[in-house]
Amino acid sequence: MDFPRALRERRIRRHLSQLELALRAGTTQRHLSFIESGRSIPGRNMVVRLTESLDLPLRERNELLLAAGYAPVYAETALDAPELAPVRTAIEHILRGHLPYPALVVDRDGGLVAANSAFGLITEGAAPELVAPGSNVYRLALHPDGVAPRIRNLAEWARHILARLGHLDDLRSELASYIPELDPSAGHLSFAVPLRLESSYGELHLMTTVTTFATAVDVTLSELKLEAFLPADPATAEALSAAADARDLATSGQAPGNM
Numbered sequence: 001m002d003f004p005r006a007l008r009e010r011r012i013r014r015h016l017s018q019l020e021l022a023l024r025a026g027t028t029q030r031h032l033s034f035i036e037s038g039r040s041i042p043g044r045n046m047v048v049r050l051t052e053s054l055d056l057p058l059r060e061r062n063e064l065l066l067a068a069g070y071a072p073v074y075a076e077t078a079l080d081a082p083e084l085a086p087v088r089t090a091i092e093h094i095l096r097g098h099l100p101y102p103a104l105v106v107d108r109d110g111g112l113v114a115a116n117s118a119f120g121l122i123t124e125g126a127a128p129e130l131v132a133p134g135s136n137v138y139r140l141a142l143h144p145d146g147v148a149p150r151i152r153n154l155a156e157w158a159r160h161i162l163a164r165l166g167h168l169d170d171l172r173s174e175l176a177s178y179i180p181e182l183d184p185s186a187g188h189l190s191f192a193v194p195l196r197l198e199s200s201y202g203e204l205h206l207m208t209t210v211t212t213f214a215t216a217v218d219v220t221l222s223e224l225k226l227e228a229f230l231p232a233d234p235a236t237a238e239a240l241s242a243a244a245d246a247r248d249l250a251t252s253g254q255a256p257g258n259m
Contacts, residue, residue: 003047003067004038010054010064011036024053044070058222059108076219079113087213087221098228100244102206108223109168110138121199121243122229123147137227138165142175152196152203154179160193194232201239205232 011021022032026049034040035050042050047068051061062072077083095103095116102122104115112135123131127145140146141161151157158179165172195206206229216222231237 001063001067003064003069004036006064006067007050008036010056010060014054016054021050021053025049042068044068048073058216058219062219074217074219074222077221079107079220079224084218084221091224091226094226100240101231102229102240103226104137105224105226106137107220107225110136110165110171112137112140113224117247118229118240118244120247121201121204121240122197124200125150136171138168138171138175142178144178147197148178150198152198153194156193157195195229199239199243201243202235204236204239206230206236207232 011018016024018032018036019029022029025032025046027046031040032050035042035046044065047065047070048061051064056064058074059076062074062076065072079088091105091114095105095114099116099118102116102118104119105113107113112131112133114133123140123146126140126147127143129135130140130143130146138161141151142148142158148154148158158175162172162176162179165175195204195208197204197206209228209230211226211228213221213224231240
């Protein structure tokens with residue numbers, strides 16, 4: 001990767017002028033112009049300031065540091081490493097706290113990291129290999145053996161999923177091949193695209209929120225996303241609560257010694 005070109009491309013992608021980026025990074029437009037033209041070689045601290053000023057993901061910041069000839073600054077720790085034990089505990093706490101509503105955590109490529117017990121209502125009937133830990137949640141959503149056959153507004157939801165794939169060009173092509181040409185259905189919320197999903201508790205209308213670890217300085221942690229489903233109407237809230245009650249009863253029945 002050519003650092004001057006990579007820097008310029010990212011600046012333009014964020015619709016920043018050289019002056020705007022220079023002011024953010026605490027340098028001059030002239031100096032930045034020299035860096036982008038290759039006439040000046042930036043120091044390590046300047047590269048870090050530029051990547052921070054561009055608000056790049058940590059992985060991209062490391063890539064630009066390497067392109068400029070410097071070692072990466074941000075660690076990339078395996079999620080099962082001892083150092084990230086507090087993170088795993090926090091994830092479990094958040095997932096449990098979101099019950100009775102479904103929630104899951106995915107990695108950069110959409111791999112399923114963890115999910116709470118309510119997520120089973122989303123995935124009911126899906127092929128086991130599409131639901132296993134580490135499987136891809138985007139493929140689960142749109143694969144013919146996954147959730148797709150139960151999605152009532154597949155056209156809107158498929159566009160929502162495909163728009164999130166970013167760097168995953170091969171996966172986007174695969175998933176797009178599963179989606180027929182469908183006309184958008186009427187009746188969606190004006191402020192969000194709901195998931196209209198058939199389930200054993202009736203049709204669910206769900207909204208989603210995505211949360212990240214905003215202060216992360218580790219690449220792995222920064223790329224985790226917590227996706228939480230919320231009821232879009234009272235009927236869905238009641239259905240999710242009823243499903244949770246049924247799970248609790250089933251769990252109690254499997255443990256006769258517990259009160």
